[in-house]
Amino acid sequence: MTAPVVTRFAPSPTGFLHIGGARTALFNWLYARHTGGKMLLRIEDTDRERSTDAAIAAILDGLSWLGIDWDGEPVYQFSRAERHAEIAHALLESGAAYRCYASAEELTEMRERARAEGRPPLYDRRWRDRDPSEAPEGVPPVIRIKTPLDGETIVEDRVQGRVSFANKDLDDFIILRSDGTPTYMLAVVVDDHDMGVTHVVRGDDHLTNAARQSVIYQAMGWDVPSWSHIPLIHGPDGAKLSKRHGALGVEAYRAMGYLPEALRNYLVRLGWSHGDTEIFSTEEMIEWFDLDQIGRSAARFDFAKLENLNGHYIRTSSDERLMEAIDTLLPHLDNNVTVATTLTPEIRARFAHALPGLKERAKTLVELIDSAEYIWAKRPLSLDAKAAGILTDEARSHLAAMAERLAKLPQWSAEATEAEVRAYAEETGLKLGKVAQPLRCALTGRTTSPPVFDVLETLGREESLARLSDQASSPAA
RNA sequence: GCGCCCUUCGUCUAUCGGUUAGGACGCCAGAUUUUCAAUCUGGAAAGACGGGUUCGACUCCCGUAGGGCGCGCCA
Numbered sequence: 001m002t003a004p005v006v007t008r009f010a011p012s013p014t015g016f017l018h019i020g021g022a023r024t025a026l027f028n029w030l031y032a033r034h035t036g037g038k039m040l041l042r043i044e045d046t047d048r049e050r051s052t053d054a055a056i057a058a059i060l061d062g063l064s065w066l067g068i069d070w071d072g073e074p075v076y077q078f079s080r081a082e083r084h085a086e087i088a089h090a091l092l093e094s095g096a097a098y099r100c101y102a103s104a105e106e107l108t109e110m111r112e113r114a115r116a117e118g119r120p121p122l123y124d125r126r127w128r129d130r131d132p133s134e135a136p137e138g139v140p141p142v143i144r145i146k147t148p149l150d151g152e153t154i155v156e157d158r159v160q161g162r163v164s165f166a167n168k169d170l171d172d173f174i175i176l177r178s179d180g181t182p183t184y185m186l187a188v189v190v191d192d193h194d195m196g197v198t199h200v201v202r203g204d205d206h207l208t209n210a211a212r213q214s215v216i217y218q219a220m221g222w223d224v225p226s227w228s229h230i231p232l233i234h235g236p237d238g239a240k241l242s243k244r245h246g247a248l249g250v251e252a253y254r255a256m257g258y259l260p261e262a263l264r265n266y267l268v269r270l271g272w273s274h275g276d277t278e279i280f281s282t283e284e285m286i287e288w289f290d291l292d293q294i295g296r297s298a299a300r301f302d303f304a305k306l307e308n309l310n311g312h313y314i315r316t317s318s319d320e321r322l323m324e325a326i327d328t329l330l331p332h333l334d335n336n337v338t339v340a341t342t343l344t345p346e347i348r349a350r351f352a353h354a355l356p357g358l359k360e361r362a363k364t365l366v367e368l369i370d371s372a373e374y375i376w377a378k379r380p381l382s383l384d385a386k387a388a389g390i391l392t393d394e395a396r397s398h399l400a401a402m403a404e405r406l407a408k409l410p411q412w413s414a415e416a417t418e419a420e421v422r423a424y425a426e427e428t429g430l431k432l433g434k435v436a437q438p439l440r441c442a443l444t445g446r447t448t449s450p451p452v453f454d455v456l457e458t459l460g461r462e463e464s465l466a467r468l469s470d471q472a473s474s475p476a477a
Numbered sequence: 478g479c480g481c482c483c484u485u486c487g488u489c490u491a492u493c494g495g496u497u498a499g500g501a502c503g504c505c506a507g508a509u510u511u512u513c514a515a516u517c518u519g520g521a522a523a524g525a526c527g528g529g530u531u532c533g534a535c536u537c538c539c540g541u542a543g544g545g546c547g548c549g550c551c552a
């Protein structure tokens with residue numbers, strides 16, 4: 001029996017849940033679910049200056065929206081500060097760490113000189129072997145760990161392979177600040193150990209940290225976890241993700257009308273693959289996901305592919321699922337608050353009725369809602385440029401003629417109106433498209449909208465005829 | 478500057494020494510269609526460069542170039 005897997009996602013609440021963090025969370029979650037283990041959540045809020053409750057809320061909200069859950073209650077790192085300090089002092093007592101009295105100015109100067117001389121800007125261990133009695137008066141010391149002077153530290157990584165670091169390049173980093181609070185390096189190690197984390201899956205910007213953290217694990221005689229440093233996500237230009245492209249919070253993707261299942265599918269394929277499979281159900285992802293198949297090179301974020309996947313998920317979602325997604329989206333849409341208030345039960349029912357035709361052509365939920373606007377649009381409709389172009393005098397005369405005929409229909413259904421329009425087209429010798437397109441424009445104000453006969457049915461006889469006569473009577477623009 | 482990592486179509490990727498280097502997005506053309514979208518068919522499109530190792534290298538090794546990350550009393 002091997003020990004059950006425990007992974008964790010450990011964001012720092014200094015901002016929203018960005019796309020890279022979301023993927024890290026997803027990979028941790030998938031691996032835990034795949035192995036039947038647990039995924040824990042730890043909020044790394046030790047930076048009191050920058051951590052905010054709003055950010056914590058945004059992260060939890062983003063995870064839930066993505067459908068990523070965690071086991072147990074979130075652990076707040078700040079609340080464990082005493083435990084961290086305890087370990088720092090234990091290290092001090094065992095001789096694995098020491099007090100350093102160097103001032104901030106002294107350290108900057110040291111680093112600047114090192115850079116000027118072309119040496120790495122590492123701490124020069126000036127207090128490592130110095131007698132504590134030489135300590136200056138009234139200077140609160142920090143605690144630094146003693147890194148081995150020679151030899152190397154090996155990081156056995158599931159993704160990166162075996163990576164070795166010369167110990168001389170790892171300096172004696174600070175584990176406890178002069179105010180007695182722990183640094184990140186100490187806190188992660190202590191927390192991961194105490195929380196029983198067996199597998200650390202995080203961005204590869206932490207790879208060198210893994211070497212430093214190994215030093216602490218070794219000094220404490222603790223087992224190092226299995227490491228997996230996954231490549232970072234870059235922007236479309238290959239550089240770091242910036243605000244302009246991908247460094248948006250997941251809530252921004254929600255607001256743009258992406259479905260969580262689409263975003264998840266997109267993210268899982270960034271750096272990981274299962275042969276030629278592109279579309280994964282949640283169950284398939286869980287079944288097939290494994291750490292060893294994660295690639296080592298950074299991936300660029302590609303909106304076009306995300307959009308394509310989103311279109312796929314919109315098309316294949318049930319109407320119920322879409323209405324549900326739209327309901328969760330609406331409160332997050334600042335431009336479309338009007339839509340939310342317009343959604344009376346009656347309009348809602350029409351929306352649901354039109355959905356099968358609408359979802360075929362929408363790539364995002366925002367587009368979907370937009371394409372349904374004709375349902376609640378007030379007469380007279382404003383036409384977009386293309387639609388106005390199609391409504392020539394000739395087209396309008398056909399509209400008038402058709403309106404007259406449609407008015408006499410005993411039944412008002414998509415089938416009945418279609419039959420009537422087809423008959424009209426045949427009698428006048430026009431192609432169906434030639435008469436259907438003006439109809440579409442007159443009814444919706446757009447050229448790109450759902451099947452016209454569905455529109456007629458959705459709108460009902462009275463409203464449809466009114467819209468038709470609006471356009472039939474007014475002269476071409 | 479030093480250390481570490483990366484490099485297959487524009488993008489995401491398959492390949493794990495022997496393939497016409499495959500798939501997907503995007504792009505182009507055609508079919509279909511309620512001249513949109515969707516769908517279907519076809520097409521253009523890749524192993525950064527230079528050395529090795531090997532009967533044989535996209536696959537292994539070395540170097541070069543380019544990119545990324547790290548080097549805080551931030552996380």
